[in-house]
Amino acid sequence: MKAASTGVLALLILTFAITSFAKIRSFEGSAAFDPANDEMLFWTESAFHYRYAKMIAEGKSIPAVDYRAQMPEGLPVMEQITVCMEWCAGKLYRVLAGLGLTVPFHRFLIWFICIFSSLSIPAVYLAARALWGSVVLSCGAMLAYALVPLSFARVIGHYGREDFALPLLFLGFAFFLRALRMERARSIAVAAGVAGLFGAVALAGWHLSRFWFLMLSPFLFILMAFTPRREALFRALLVVTGLFALASWIVPVLVEKRFFFSGPMLASYAMLGALWFERRGAGRMRPLATAGVAFAGAAGLFAIVNLLGGYPEYSHVYGLIRYKLQFLGQKPADPALLPFDARILWSPPFNTPSIPFLIAQVGPFLLWGIGAWIAGAILVLKRRATPEQIGVFVLYTMFVALFVLIQRVSSFVAFFLVLAIPFLFVSASRGMKKALFFAFALSLIWQGAQDLLGPRAPIYSVARLFATEPAYVDPPNVGNNRRLLEWIRMSTERDDVFLTWYPTGPMILTYGQRPIVLHSKFESSVIRDKYRGLLEGLYEEEGVDGKGRVFPETLAQFCIDTQTDYFVHQISYTLDLSSDSELYRIGKRELPVASAAAAMHWREEALLPVLGHRFTLVYQDSYYRVFRFEAGAEDGITDAERAALADSAGGAEPSSRAVPYEAVWESVTIPGGARVVDAREIRDSRAYLDRQISLIRAAEGAFMAGDHGGAMQALSELDRMCPDSEASAILRARVRRSRGETERALAILDEAIALRPWLSSLRFEKAETLLSLGKPVRAARAYAEVIDRSPGHSAARARLAELGEKR
Numbered sequence: 001m002k003a004a005s006t007g008v009l010a011l012l013i014l015t016f017a018i019t020s021f022a023k024i025r026s027f028e029g030s031a032a033f034d035p036a037n038d039e040m041l042f043w044t045e046s047a048f049h050y051r052y053a054k055m056i057a058e059g060k061s062i063p064a065v066d067y068r069a070q071m072p073e074g075l076p077v078m079e080q081i082t083v084c085m086e087w088c089a090g091k092l093y094r095v096l097a098g099l100g101l102t103v104p105f106h107r108f109l110i111w112f113i114c115i116f117s118s119l120s121i122p123a124v125y126l127a128a129r130a131l132w133g134s135v136v137l138s139c140g141a142m143l144a145y146a147l148v149p150l151s152f153a154r155v156i157g158h159y160g161r162e163d164f165a166l167p168l169l170f171l172g173f174a175f176f177l178r179a180l181r182m183e184r185a186r187s188i189a190v191a192a193g194v195a196g197l198f199g200a201v202a203l204a205g206w207h208l209s210r211f212w213f214l215m216l217s218p219f220l221f222i223l224m225a226f227t228p229r230r231e232a233l234f235r236a237l238l239v240v241t242g243l244f245a246l247a248s249w250i251v252p253v254l255v256e257k258r259f260f261f262s263g264p265m266l267a268s269y270a271m272l273g274a275l276w277f278e279r280r281g282a283g284r285m286r287p288l289a290t291a292g293v294a295f296a297g298a299a300g301l302f303a304i305v306n307l308l309g310g311y312p313e314y315s316h317v318y319g320l321i322r323y324k325l326q327f328l329g330q331k332p333a334d335p336a337l338l339p340f341d342a343r344i345l346w347s348p349p350f351n352t353p354s355i356p357f358l359i360a361q362v363g364p365f366l367l368w369g370i371g372a373w374i375a376g377a378i379l380v381l382k383r384r385a386t387p388e389q390i391g392v393f394v395l396y397t398m399f400v401a402l403f404v405l406i407q408r409v410s411s412f413v414a415f416f417l418v419l420a421i422p423f424l425f426v427s428a429s430r431g432m433k434k435a436l437f438f439a440f441a442l443s444l445i446w447q448g449a450q451d452l453l454g455p456r457a458p459i460y461s462v463a464r465l466f467a468t469e470p471a472y473v474d475p476p477n478v479g480n481n482r483r484l485l486e487w488i489r490m491s492t493e494r495d496d497v498f499l500t501w502y503p504t505g506p507m508i509l510t511y512g513q514r515p516i517v518l519h520s521k522f523e524s525s526v527i528r529d530k531y532r533g534l535l536e537g538l539y540e541e542e543g544v545d546g547k548g549r550v551f552p553e554t555l556a557q558f559c560i561d562t563q564t565d566y567f568v569h570q571i572s573y574t575l576d577l578s579s580d581s582e583l584y585r586i587g588k589r590e591l592p593v594a595s596a597a598a599a600m601h602w603r604e605e606a607l608l609p610v611l612g613h614r615f616t617l618v619y620q621d622s623y624y625r626v627f628r629f630e631a632g633a634e635d636g637i638t639d640a641e642r643a644a645l646a647d648s649a650g651g652a653e654p655s656s657r658a659v660p661y662e663a664v665w666e667s668v669t670i671p672g673g674a675r676v677v678d679a680r681e682i683r684d685s686r687a688y689l690d691r692q693i694s695l696i697r698a699a700e701g702a703f704m705a706g707d708h709g710g711a712m713q714a715l716s717e718l719d720r721m722c723p724d725s726e727a728s729a730i731l732r733a734r735v736r737r738s739r740g741e742t743e744r745a746l747a748i749l750d751e752a753i754a755l756r757p758w759l760s761s762l763r764f765e766k767a768e769t770l771l772s773l774g775k776p777v778r779a780a781r782a783y784a785e786v787i788d789r790s791p792g793h794s795a796a797r798a799r800l801a802e803l804g805e806k807r
Contacts, residue, residue, distance in 0.1 A: 001275070008135055012142065016121050019146045022451070023114035026156045029108075036794030038106035039511050040482055044503035045520045046159040050109070051510040052083055053159070056090025057097075057105045068515040071497045072563045073526070078252035080524055084205035085164035097278040109159065117155050117163040121146050123170035124418055128770040131176035131388055132422045140440060141418040144368075147447040149361045165206030166411055172198035173216075177388060179236040180229055192236035194255055196243030203244070204251045207523055211317075213244075213264035213414070215398060217298075219391035220271055225291035226387035234275040235450075241268040261305050269481065270297030320345045324352075324405045331579040335587045340532055343585045344522065351580075358464035361410065362417075363450065363459055364443040368424070369417045369600050374415040376423035384427075396420045480623040481507055483726070483759055484568070486789055487619050487626070488512040490758040496565040499629075501582075503532060504568060517562045533558045535586035538573060538597040549606040552596035556610045559629045567615065569625040577679055590676040600625060601665060620665060624726070690719060696727045705786070708735050726756065730765050742773045760790040767799065776803055 027033065032041050037633050044051045048069075052062055062083060065074040077083060089112050093105055101108065101201035124145045128138035145151050172195040179191035202209040222232055248260040259265065274294035278285040284294075323342045329352040335343055359367055371736075373592060374392040379385040387394065396416040403413045421440075428436055450457040488498075497515045498508050500678075505516035520526055537555030544550055559567060574583055574597050583591060591598055599606050604617045604625075611632060695718040702710035712735055718728050729752035736745035749766040756762060767782030780803050786796040 001789060009137065011139060012122055014127055015146050016118050019121060020115045020118045021151070023118065023152060023155055026110055026454070027110045027114060030157050032157070034108075035103065035107060036795050036797070038104065038789070039485070039508075041106055041482070042157075042159050042510070043507055045506065046157075047510040048519055048521070049086055049159045049161065050106075051419050051506070052077075053086035053089045053109060054105055056087055057093040059094065062086075069509060069519055070527070071515050071517050073099045075519075075521075079256040081255065081521055082161060082205050082207055082253050084201060085161050088164070088205075111438075113155060113159060113163055117167060119167035120151065120415070123167055123174050124415065127170065127177055127415075128176035128419055128422065129172060130181055131419060132394060132426070134422070137422040137425060138368055140444075141421060143444050144365060144421060144440075145182075145414060147417040147451060148365050148414055148418070148445060149451070150365075150410050150417075153361055154411065161206040162208065162411055165202040165209050166415075168198040168202035169209060170286075170415055172196070172202065172372070176236060176240065178225070179386065180223070180232050182232060184765040185231075185235060188232050188235045189239055192239035193243070195236070196240040199240065200243050200247040203254060204245055207253075210257075210259065210262060210264065213396065214262075215412075217264055217267045219395050220267070220399065221291050221295060222274070222391040222394060223387050224271060224294055225288050226390065229289070230275065230278065234272070234279065237268060237275070241265070241272060244268070249550045257467070263302065266301040266305065267294075267298040270301055273297055299703050311518035317345065320350065321402075321405060329405055331584075333579075333589075335579075335584045335589065337375065340585070340587070341528060343587070344528065344531065348580055349408045350406050352405060353403065353410070355466040357407065359466065360460055362462040363447050365417060365421075365447070366586070368421050368443065372417070372420040372423045373400070375427045376420055379423060379427050389423075392416065393420055393423070462494075479727075479761075480621060482761070483756075484508075484619075484624050486760055487758045488514060490789055491619070492566065497563050498566050498568060499534065499562060499564040501570060501572070502527070504570070506641070508568075517564060530562070532586070533561075535582055539583060539586050539588055539592065539595050541592040541594050542596065544594050545608065545760060547606075548593075549608050550594050550596065550599045550603075551608050551610045552561045552599065552615065553610050555596040556613050556615075560611060561611065561691070563681070564629050565617075567627045567629055569600045569627060569687070571601070571623055573597045574677075575682055575689070577682060590679070591682070592676055593674050600627060622689070622722070625665065688721070692722055692725070695721070696725070696731075699728070699731050701730060702737075708738065711735055726752065726759060726762065730761065733765055734770060737769055737772060742769060745769050746773075758789060760786045760793055760796075763789070764793065764796055767796070771799070779803070 034041075038050075051069075055062055062077055063079065066077050067074040069075045075081070089109055092112065093101070093108050098106070121142055124729055125138050125142040129135070130139040132138065154160065173192050175198065179188050182188045182191060199213070201207070202212075220237065227233055244265065245260060248254045248265065253622065254260075271294040274290045274297060277293070278287075278290045300768055319339070320342050320715075323338055324346070327337075331346060332338065338346070348682035353361075362369070373393075373396065376385070376389075376396070380390050380393055391600070396419070399409060399412045399416050402409050450459045485508070488508065492514065494513060495515065497517065498505065498512075499517045500508060502518045502520045502522070503744075505518050505705050506520060508514050509516045509519070518527065518534065520529055522531070534555075537552070537558040540554040542552055542554065546729055555567070558564075574591060577583060577589065577591070583589065596607070600615070600617075604615075604627075607615045607627075613629055614631075615627040617625060617627055618628045695714045699711045699714035699718065702708075702714060711731060715728050715732055715735075718725055722728070729748055733745040733748045736742070736748065746766065749762055751767065753759070753762045753766065763782055763786045767779045767786060770776075770779035770782055780800060782794045783800045783803075786793050787800070790796075
């Protein structure tokens with residue numbers, strides 16, 4: 001027995017260690033990772049979280065109201081968002097740094113994320129052991145969870161709060177199940193206390209933890225109706241509810257959100273009351289009647305709270321579920337059939353999972369999951385399952401049903417899928433069990449091989465057979481974001497306010513250190529309202545003058561209200577006509593010619609001064625355009641006077657025509673008199689951009705293979721399409737350098753730098769070329785210029801160190 005326990009412990013530790021190491025290796029193998037530099041490691045929400053964690057790691061305090069994160073009103077941090085994860089990571093780093101840890105914080109954070117998220121593995125084992133009582137089945141569930149990509153794919157490249165909260169939620173669930181199996185009151189209290197503490201920390205660390213506990217309510221009602229262990233259930237529920245109630249009065253975000261009066265808490269109060277009356281009745285009240293009383297009590301409490309003002313949090317999420325059911329999981333062609341909150345939440349993470357996603361992320365366990373559900377249903381109907389097993393079967397069914405509607409709940413599905421697989425084994429005959437064990441072992445081995453191969457695995461090739469071309473425009477890549485940040489740091493002031501797409505804002509806030517208007521915390525109604533204001537400003541059909549030039553009054557007023565200094569426009573605002581587009585989210589399917597978005601993309605010279613301000617193009621690359629919002633004309637002038645002023649000023653500033661990538665932004669012709677931009681023109685423009693990307697990849701592949709002629713052929717076509725491409729300049733310089741034409745390579749780079757002086761990539765390439773030419777002094781100066789523009793550029797610092805220079 002002792003040897004078996006030691007073996008299980010060894011397997012658990014080995015699985016935990018290998019999984020953690022594999023996550024770290026994948027994370028540090030991503031294109032954004034630099035061991036010495038944290039820049040661009042994270043994007044959108046992850047960058048938002050990273051900023052607060054780094055503040056704590058550096059010994060700084062998180063501001064009570066963070067004005068830079070949400071201009072102009074400020075973000076009340078502790079009241080609106082959960083920062084427990086950031087606090088834990090930052091404080092732990094400070095402790096370890098005090099003990100001699102020397103790795104940079106961003107690298108420590110990767111280890112923290114990957115190791116902490118792997119605590120879900122022992123949680124699965126403990127939950128399965130309490131549920132099934134079998135060491136073999138529990139080990140099988142644990143190994144399946146560790147291997148199925150659904151459990152870890154979201155960890156790589158992200159710093160999400162779910163990676164902190166999910167292990168705590170799963171451990172809390174496991175200890176609660178364990179408490180139900182105990183006899184002594186003290187043991188029950190200890191196990192339930194651990195479950196409650198894990199749950200309370202998760203509540204302080206992730207807003208969706210509240211949704212998790214709401215989903216657990218049916219599980220508790222089932223236990224009330226069927227479990228014979230009444231005293232254990234009462235004591236465990238009392239301890240957990242007491243700890244949650246205490247947290248709801250202590251944790252600022254739970255106080256602000258009135259968690260004490262939330263659905264899961266009201267259900268818990270009702271259950272405790274019903275169980276208490278049952279205990280007072282000395283057995284005269286049947287368990288099923290107790291569950292009925294509890295359900296009625298919960299409904300009554302909910303009705304009272306609703307009459308007194310309700311618990312409105314996540315009403316927008318519940319509304320989305322209703323609309324997804326109404327439209328059978330498919331967005332209606334007419335966006336007006338959905339309210340605004342449903343349109344913005346119905347984004348790719350909240351879409352129905354695609355077939356390629358299921359194949360790649362679930363693999364063979366998709367078949368095991370289907371079989372487990374059928375076997376579980378049979379056991380439940382035949383009354384051969386314990387109350388806890390019935391409850392887990394119901395939870396598995398609920399989360400799978402929700403998963404069909406919302407891909408975002410995949411992490412919960414992974415947990416209950418592996419807990420449900422043992423249904424197959426306990427319902428099988430002895431001979432069938434052997435065959436099932438053999439098939440399950442093969443599935444584990446096969447999935448492990450796929451995980452080792454990564455993107456090269458056959459499963460991904462199979463998934464691609466079912467893939468369709470995405471209708472939406474891809475988000476910006478690391479190169480786009482890096483170029484934008486370098487320009488921001490070089491060309492703007494530290495307190496200049498940026499209005500951007502909500503995922504882009506946290507990146508500019510964290511790495512560009514500039515205040516922003518919008519971030520990605522859409523659980524706040526304030527942010528949803530501001531996002532709506534931005535979209536109305538972009539797509540409202542505005543007034544025009546006799547020459548078809550646009551007065552962007554709606555966007556200008558929004559910029560005035562939010563104290564914006566710079567607006568960041570991007571191609572997805574105009575080239576995306578899909579149901580995942582910003583255009584759809586504001587309730588339109590066609591792009592008005594007289595909108596600010598259309599003018600900013602194709603006719604920036606047609607933007608007229610309005611409300612005493614004007615938009616001036618000051619930067620662009622292959623994805624972004626930046627407009628300075630500045631004082632222009634006088635307030636209160638007429639449209640005719642504005643047009644006359646624009647005529648006298650010559651429209652947009654002449655300097656704006658000198659910025660690069662003009663071919664990207666002039667690929668659509670808008671005929672006079674048109675009301676909307678032709679959708680065919682937009683599709684052609686997207687194809688034009690996709691062709692440029694494919695040419696860059698072809699040139700890179702040919703160069704790496706030593707085919708310089710093939711590389712130059714692809715670059716020649718690229719230059720005809722986009723003569724000022726940064727990627728083309730770098731590749732052409734490398735080809736020339738590899739041919740020994742170093743001076744020609746330098747000329748190409750100098751010409752590109754003159755056009756884009758803020759880009760460190762071009763200057764670094766020049767420094768490398770100078771070094772290969774045997775000019776270390778000039779190379780050192782060039783490397784120093786790179787660091788001036790990008791202080792975290794680790795490669796440039798390493799080169800300077802090799803040259804004996806310090807910076």
